[in-house]
Amino acid sequence: MALYSRVSGFVGLITLQNPPVNALSAAVRQGIVDMVERALGDPNVKSVVICGQNGNFCGGADIKEFGTNMSGPPLVPMIDAIEAANKPVVAAIEGSALGGGLELALGCHYRIAHSKARLGLPEVTLGLLPAAGGTQRLPRLVGVPAALNLITTGRHVTATQALQLGIVDQVTDHNAVDVAVKFSLSVAGQSLDARRISTYPCPLPSDSDALFEGVMQKVRQRAHGAIAPVACVQAVRAAATLPYSKGMEREQELMATLFTSGQARAQQYCFFAQRAVGRWRMPSGARWDTSKPRPVHKAAVIGLGTMGRGITVALAQTGLSVVAVETQEKQLMEAKQAVSGMLERGAKRHGVAPTLDRISYSQNIHAVAEVDLVIEAVFEDMALKTEVFQQLSAVCKPGTLLCTNTSALDVDKLASKMPNPELVVGMHFFAPAHVMKLLEVVYGPRSSPQAVATAMQLGKKMGKVSVAVGNCRGFVGNRMLMPYLQQAFFLLEEGATPELVDRALEEFGFPMGVFRMSDLSGLDVGWRVRKRDELVEPDMASGQSARIRQGSRYSPLGDLLCEQGRFGQKTGRGWYQYDKPGSRVARSDPWLHSFLVEYRARHGLVPRSIDQQEVLERCLYALINEGFRILEDGIAAGPEDIDVIYVFGYGWPKHRGGPMFYAGMVGLAKVLERLEHYQQAHPDVPYLQPCSLLRRLVASGSPPIHRWREAIKKRQSQL
Numbered sequence: 264m265a266l267y268s269r270v271s272g273f274v275g276l277i278t279l280q281n282p283p284v285n286a287l288s289a290a291v292r293q294g295i296v297d298m299v300e301r302a303l304g305d306p307n308v309k310s311v312v313i314c315g316q317n318g319n320f321c322g323g324a325d326i327k328e329f330g331t332n333m334s335g336p337p338l339v340p341m342i343d344a345i346e347a348a349n350k351p352v353v354a355a356i357e358g359s360a361l362g363g364g365l366e367l368a369l370g371c372h373y374r375i376a377h378s379k380a381r382l383g384l385p386e387v388t389l390g391l392l393p394a395a396g397g398t399q400r401l402p403r404l405v406g407v408p409a410a411l412n413l414i415t416t417g418r419h420v421t422a423t424q425a426l427q428l429g430i431v432d433q434v435t436d437h438n439a440v441d442v443a444v445k446f447s448l449s450v451a452g453q454s455l456d457a458r459r460i461s462t463y464p465c466p467l468p469s470d471s472d473a474l475f476e477g478v479m480q481k482v483r484q485r486a487h488g489a490i491a492p493v494a495c496v497q498a499v500r501a502a503a504t505l506p507y508s509k510g511m512e513r514e515q516e517l518m519a520t521l522f523t524s525g526q527a528r529a530q531q532y533c534f535f536a537q538r539a540v541g542r543w544r545m546p547s548g549a550r551w552d553t554s555k556p557r558p559v560h561k562a563a564v565i566g567l568g569t570m571g572r573g574i575t576v577a578l579a580q581t582g583l584s585v586v587a588v589e590t591q592e593k594q595l596m597e598a599k600q601a602v603s604g605m606l607e608r609g610a611k612r613h614g615v616a617p618t619l620d621r622i623s624y625s626q627n628i629h630a631v632a633e634v635d636l637v638i639e640a641v642f643e644d645m646a647l648k649t650e651v652f653q654q655l656s657a658v659c660k661p662g663t664l665l666c667t668n669t670s671a672l673d674v675d676k677l678a679s680k681m682p683n684p685e686l687v688v689g690m691h692f693f694a695p696a697h698v699m700k701l702l703e704v705v706y707g708p709r710s711s712p713q714a715v716a717t718a719m720q721l722g723k724k725m726g727k728v729s730v731a732v733g734n735c736r737g738f739v740g741n742r743m744l745m746p747y748l749q750q751a752f753f754l755l756e757e758g759a760t761p762e763l764v765d766r767a768l769e770e771f772g773f774p775m776g777v778f779r780m781s782d783l784s785g786l787d788v789g790w791r792v793r794k795r796d797e798l799v800e801p802d803m804a805s806g807q808s809a810r811i812r813q814g815s816r817y818s819p820l821g822d823l824l825c826e827q828g829r830f831g832q833k834t835g836r837g838w839y840q841y842d843k844p845g846s847r848v849a850r851s852d853p854w855l856h857s858f859l860v861e862y863r864a865r866h867g868l869v870p871r872s873i874d875q876q877e878v879l880e881r882c883l884y885a886l887i888n889e890g891f892r893i894l895e896d897g898i899a900a901g902p903e904d905i906d907v908i909y910v911f912g913y914g915w916p917k918h919r920g921g922p923m924f925y926a927g928m929v930g931l932a933k934v935l936e937r938l939e940h941y942q943q944a945h946p947d948v949p950y951l952q953p954c955s956l957l958r959r960l961v962a963s964g965s966p967p968i969h970r971w972r973e974a975i976k977k978r979q980s981q982l
């Protein structure tokens with residue numbers, strides 16, 4: 264709703280009231296309509312100020328209302344009526360003015376922002392466009408290039424940036440409402456003709472066609488199949504080429520298409536899923552709202568390889584004091600130089616001073632004695648990690664949290680060797696750790712709720728999307744990757760090429776297909792793991808038996824490439840060829856194609872034609888099937904956790920919601936039917952055996968995703 268009061272004698276103050284972000288729900292919109300009418304009809308009121316309760320202007324349309332039968336007054340006529348008012352209306356912006364919130368402010372005649380406010384039109388991130396006049400007013404106010412940038416990226420700007428762009432008229436360090444009230448009185452009675460943005464001509468650059476085409480090309484490239492960014496460009500183009508009223512019609516038309524698209528639903532699901540994972544709970548019953556995190560002021564990183572360096576940068580950028588430890592002097596010096604470089608570049612990008620002095624470097628593990636939390640990032644070797652942890656237990660002050668950045672080792676096993684296993688958790692960062700948003704916080708049966716709460720809170724402070732997961736081989740993300748990779752290898756054996764598989768996955772929306780990704784991360788990484796698992800055999804035997812390992816079908820293709828020294832981009836050769844080692848442009852490699860032909864012949868494999876549909880079904884449904892197993896095992900608390908991990912850590916396209924959401928969109932019965940089909944064709948592949956949770960969900964009528972937890976709980980309570 265909206266509160267009304269008269270302040271300073273002559274100012275009608277309308278306060279949006281809908282905690283926590285004053286979203287424009289039906290009640291708030293009705294309140295604004297009623298209160299604006301009241302203020303304009305009151306002869307004692309000379310001007311109007313609109314603000315939000317609790318220092319927060321407005322977080323935009325109420326996303327929870329989308330997909331429901333929306334009632335209440337629509338936004339567009341409400342904002343038009345404000346703009347048409349014959350008394351000055353001033354937006355007092357504190358906190359955030361986002362989406363419909365900023366569009367409301369753009370309908371006002373003046374905008375005054377607090378210096379800490381943030382403004383933006385993030386609708387594109389929800390699969391939508393700013394359809395309350397945002398695509399038509401913003402370009403008229405700030406010009407086409409700036410509007411295109413803000414609307415197609417959805418990025419937020421600070422109040423100062425908004426002032427520079429011309430979005431706001433004034434920025435204040437004082438109470439923005441008080442300043443707006445005073446200001447509104449100072450302009451009362453003045454003509455408002457020049458203050459109605461919808462009447463402005465849209466400033467057009469001379470080469471506007473070239474501008475729009477260039478932007479459209481870039482936007483399509485970045486969008487990976489998402490339709491909202493493309494519609495945003497089309498809507499802004501309408502602002503540039505059509506009169507305001509026609510542009511509005513185009514905006515509404517484009518919005519209608521987006522609004523009913525599965526993509527918008529998927530992106531809105533992601534919005535809430537991202538917030539839901541913060542409300543973590545452990546099988547023990549410990550939860551986010553009953554477990555108090557310990558304060559962390561000083562942290563240490565042990566091992567300054569690629570991961571350790573990224574983690575050090577991320578911690579320092581969060582404002583923590585960091586002790587960075589590397590035992591070898593040469594590596595320590597190299598790491599110091601690399602970390603300083605990363606911090607300097609990051610600071611330059613953000614226009615702030617680098618935080619180099621927050622880090623102290625040491626070769627001596629005793630330097631960590633006073634830290635609150637340690638993140639170990641040494642080589643993936645259980646014996647080495649155990650030794651480091653035992654040293655840490657002896658050196659650190661009591662209560663220091665001991666975190667491992669392992670991606671593959673057993674966190675419980677590591678904890679079990681410690682005198683204080685309750686202090687041990689996994690903090691699985693993704694490379695590059697100062698850039699990637701995902702953090703898996705891995706708890707074991709003995710991890711204390713406080714340790715989990717502390718790691719989750721630290722992750723949040725570091726700007727990560729932290730997801731609490733149970734301990735198992737590969738945790739959630741990498742565990743689901745195994746069947747996906749395996750299917751990709753099998754598809755090559757059966758007749759596909761890396762190009763065909765990658766094209767299918769990239770057209771689905773992944774930024775990189777599985778083979779290009781594998782070349783980027785290095786083929787030797789998986790090879791080392793397979794060797795440790797005793798799956799790699801040097802024997803060049805042929806025939807089917809040579810492709811059975813530990814009782815299941817196995818493809819040695821990746822091992823054979825590694826034996827040739829083809830480790831991917833870093834060696835200039837992998838599934839593709841590169842101009843030189845380290846180069847990023849993948850080119851088709853005739854050698855690889857001949858190698859596949861020869862390999863199939865040697866193993867008696869008759870190649871067949873494989874289409875993109877089969878690639879998607881086999882790779883994605885095998886991955887999804889493992890996701891159901893993870894839910895059934897209680898490793899992830901709900902499908903949202905898995906989806907957030909895949910969207911933020913593995914490049915799963917956001918406009919497809921995440922693997923579990925996607926399964927629901929495809930239809931669980933269809934996923935099950937296709938898995939059964941492929942399992943019959945490949946009975947020696949256990950990953951294709953449909954999970955019993957999937958079967959039960961289908962048997963119970965394929966409930967919507969928000970009801971899966973009930974089925975999971977029922978199963979777990981029967982165990």
Ligand SMILES: CC/C=C/CC(=O)SCCNC(=O)CCNC(=O)[C@H](O)C(C)(C)COP(=O)(O)OP(=O)(O)OC[C@H]1O[C@@H](n2cnc3c(N)ncnc32)[C@H](O)[C@@H]1OP(=O)(O)O
Nearest residue numbers: 283284286322323324325326327359361362363385386538
């Ligand atoms: C005609 C249709 C036109 C549509 C145009 C639009 O306006 S679409 C909406 C555009 N607005 C946004 O995309 C803003 C979304 N919100 C945010 O970015 C952030 O929430 C925030 C406003 C920057 C605040 O961030 P903060 O970190 O402080 O809080 P949370 O993100 O955790 O949010 C707190 C709870 O509020 C819920 N929420 C936030 N925004 C909305 C919203 N617009 N509608 C409904 N609910 C919203 C959020 O879900 C949190 O609640 P939970 O119960 O924890 O999920």
